[in-house]
Amino acid sequence: MADHKARRRIVAVLAALGAGAVGILVRRKGRPTKPPWGPAGTADSGLPEERPTAERPAAEQDVTDGDGRNVRVTLVRDGEVVRGAKAVELVAGAERAQLEPAPDGSYRARVAPGTYRVEARIDGGLRLVPVSITARAEPAAWTFAVVAPDEPYLRVGSEVLAIRPRLDLFVVASPRPLEPERAQRLAGAARQELGLELVDHDRLQPTERPAASGFIVLRDDPKRGWADRERAEGLRRVAATAGFDGDDLRIGFIVDAGERGRPMVDRRYLVRLGRDATGQSGPRAEARVPDEVRKLFDGIDADVLRPLPEPDAYVVEFRDRDFRRHLRVVESYVAEGVFRYGEPSLVSPVVDLVDLGLYLAQYQGAPQPASVPLQRMEAPDAWAALVAAGTAGVPGTFATVDRGVVAASPFLAGVDVELRDWQGAVVGGHAATTPAPLHGMQVFGVASGNGHQGVWGVAPNLRHVAVQRSDTFGPEVFWDPFDELVASGVRIVSLSFKPNFTGWDSHSEWRVNSLVDAGMLIVVAAGNDRSRLRNVDGSQSTRLDATSNGITITWVDFPLAAHPRTLTVGSTQLGADGEEQYWDFGSGRGTNRGDALDLCALATNYLTCLDDVNAAPAEGTSLAAPLVAATAAAVRALRPAATVAQVKALLCSSARRIRAGEPFWLALGAPADWDPTVPVPAHHLRYGYGQLDVAEAIARANLLP
Known part of the structure; x- marks a missing residue:
């Protein structure tokens, strides 16, 4: 009864503000459209990779013909596949498509492209929380968690997550x-x-x-x-x-979300009102919380902690500790359009993408000079061209958000570096975690190394803003430094760490889109789980990237890397034949791959900073991302007005296709934020559009208007 009265008060306040109910699904021109709800997945779906057939070779096996789209749905509970559902259907308006059971426990159908609501009738009192999928141009799979009638669940962005x-x-x-x-x-x-x-x-x-x-x-x-x-x-x-x-x-x-990050939930939520009733937008420091909004949340026994840059979005905290009530209230207000979204501000620890102990155990011999991978990616030729053109000293700026660096380190001598803390504020001589920022120094070395102890970066002459990241991920905290970077004119940023996401929240979706729209190129390390990146909408690509022989594919949740508007980078290594190949470290370590992978870089056995005084070899996608970001900064040093689309298309189209004889290079449509004047090269799940070629990127930058 109290909740019902509070709801009526909120609706009355919104009416007084001139607000009306707004649909949850918001379409933005030129951006991927997300359904209002999406699937809850597991880290490993257990689905077998489809084998090539005699009728369809491997290169064509997963390419959908005609207007149909292959859809595969799997239901799970507690990590086990739920079999024998009475019916699994895709619903669009009055149309219903029945999915047929398959031997692996999934349900499959071929349907017209579009957005469908998934419905299921399941024995044992279990139910599927309403979810939607979008059948796209490529065959894809979804994994949904089913819940008991009284079991709580979270909506986080496009996902529904059963929780324990x-x-x-x-x-x-x-x-x-x-x-x-x-x-x-x-x-x-x-x-x-x-x-x-x-x-x-x-x-x-x-x-x-x-x-x-x-x-x-x-x-x-x-x-x-x-x-x-x-x-x-x-x-x-x-x-x-x-x-x-x-x-x-x-x-x-x-x-307890299984393998999906073990996040922490408390009384704090991110909420956006049903429409932009107050007109509030812009940096949070300049925003004011109207009295009407405070009264609105007071009606559900919650306080406004701070506004967010997103219009009419706020961080709120419930006063009581009944989390089930919080979920019920927020869910009902979202359903009624009072809130556009209301999601728990989940917090997870942030993990580095380099395991230093593994590398030191692997490389007991003499380290490989950093010049070897730089030469393979044509970096010396690129800088020779810049010097010849008289542009090597032109200011170019990029940022890395990592564990920070030590200003007094000899590896920083002579480098134009600015240090910032986890809130984005400029600091003095030390922006680093305690103990020493090993990962931050490794990332710094490959991008800006000055040659000390043989550590060379790909762009030591450019300005490097080293931002110390937060040690925990909460959406409102994670994005704080980016406000300050944009305000100071930084338009290229590299991230080589992984928040243990449980879901991709709606506020983070807005932040990525707004940052890219403001001209920021966000370069993200693909991660080293040797798995496939689950797409942001929760779907799982079933394209082939190797002769599978029925092996099981595992998927990993890393939405920031899987996002279509970020530039995602994997790593390669030199094979026994002297050519680059997929980086597979063994012991479950290797480059993540998938539809979202844009580029790869040779970042194995790379001599870089071990800490602030020593050098040692390292490898992985953590090193690949800053190599690409620094190259992008060199491109913008030559062409400061280059757009995100121009820089992204230039880097990808100038990349070198490796292992060109493999049949898994496919011609796909243009990705998000692509310069329409540049032809789209073939794509490989393991290599993206190819391996970074620094010299070719610089040469093509000179041709930009």
Whole structure:
């Protein structure tokens, strides 16, 4: 009854503001259209890769003929395929298409292109939360989680996620890097005063020392759990006494989403009103929260913490701790159009994409000079051309968002570098995590190395803005530094880390689109899971990239890399024949691949900074991304007015096709943000449009208007 009255008050406030109900599905010209809801997937669908047939060779096996689209749907619960559904149908208006069961437990059909609502009738009282899919030009698969009638679920962007909240696990998350000493004090005080046990985030097993991140997990008596407000507030008091009183601490519980990141959920939500009722937009520091909006959220017992740059979007926090009520209220208001979206501000730890221990164990011999991969990518010729043209010293700027660097390091001597903290503010002599920023220095070395100890970067003469990233991912915190970069004129940024996403939230979707529209090229490392990138809409490409022999494909959730408007980069290695090939490190490590992969770069056994004083070889997509970003900055140094579409098309079309004899290079349509005057080259799931060729990119940059 209280919720019903609150809803009526909100509708009345919106009416007073001149707001009306707005559909959830918003179409933007020139951008991929996302359905209002999408699938909930698992990290490994278990679907076998289709084999080439005699009638259709491998190069054509997964190309859809005519107007039909091949669709494959799998239902899962607790990681197991749900078989024997009474009916699985795709619905569009009055039209219904029946999906037929397949031996692997999936349901398949061939349908006309378009957006469909998926419906299923399942035995055992299970149900499929309403979801939609968009049948595209390529065959694709979706995996949906089914839930029990009383089981909670989250809507995050286009996905619906069944959740198993671990109410016995408290999480303390801070966007600031947590020094080991402070984290240890917090864990010790929580044990002594509240009886909470420190556990490892990944295995949820007892541990003596917290991991070097902003994410601390503490186990409580499951009989008390998160519903015990007094103990939760006690943990906040303990955190304050341990020296965390000045931090924007998040205290919540783990959403056990299986292999999808183990995020933390608390009382905080990201909400956008049903239409732009207040006209608020622009940087958050200049935005004001109208009194009408505060009253609106007061009606559902929530406070507005801050506005977001997205028009009429806010970070809000419920006052009580009944997360099931929060989900019900938000879901009902989204359904009625009061909110355009309302999604929990999930927090996850951020992980680096380089495992230093593996590399040091692998390379016990003499390291390979950095000049070898640079020569293979024609970097020396590129810089010779720039010098000959008198443009080698032209200012060009790019940013890397990573663990930071140490200004006093000899690897930075003579390099034009600016240091910023995790909020994007310019800092002095040290922008680094504690302990030493190993990953940040590695990324710096391949992009801007000055030759010290043989470490050469691809663009040491360009201006490098090194931003220290947050140690935890929360959508409103993650994007903060990008505001400052745009404000200072930085239009190229490289990211070589992976937020443990559970879903791609609506606010992040808006931020990517707005940044690209503002002229920012976002270069993202593809990741090293040796898996396929699940598409942002939750679909899974079934294209071939190798002779499969029935092997199982695994998919990984990395929406920032899978997004069609980012530039995603994988890594290659030199094969036994002296030619580049797919980077496969073994032990489950290798370049992620998929429809979203745009480029690859030779970034294996690359001599770079180990820390602020030593050099060592490293490899992986973490190193590939800054190689491409620095090259893009060189292009814009020559042509400052070049658009995102021009730079993206130039880098991809100038790339060198490797392993050209493989039958898996396919001609696809133009990707998002592509210069229409540039022909689209063939695409390979493992190599994108080819391997970075620095010299060819610079040569073609000179031809831009």
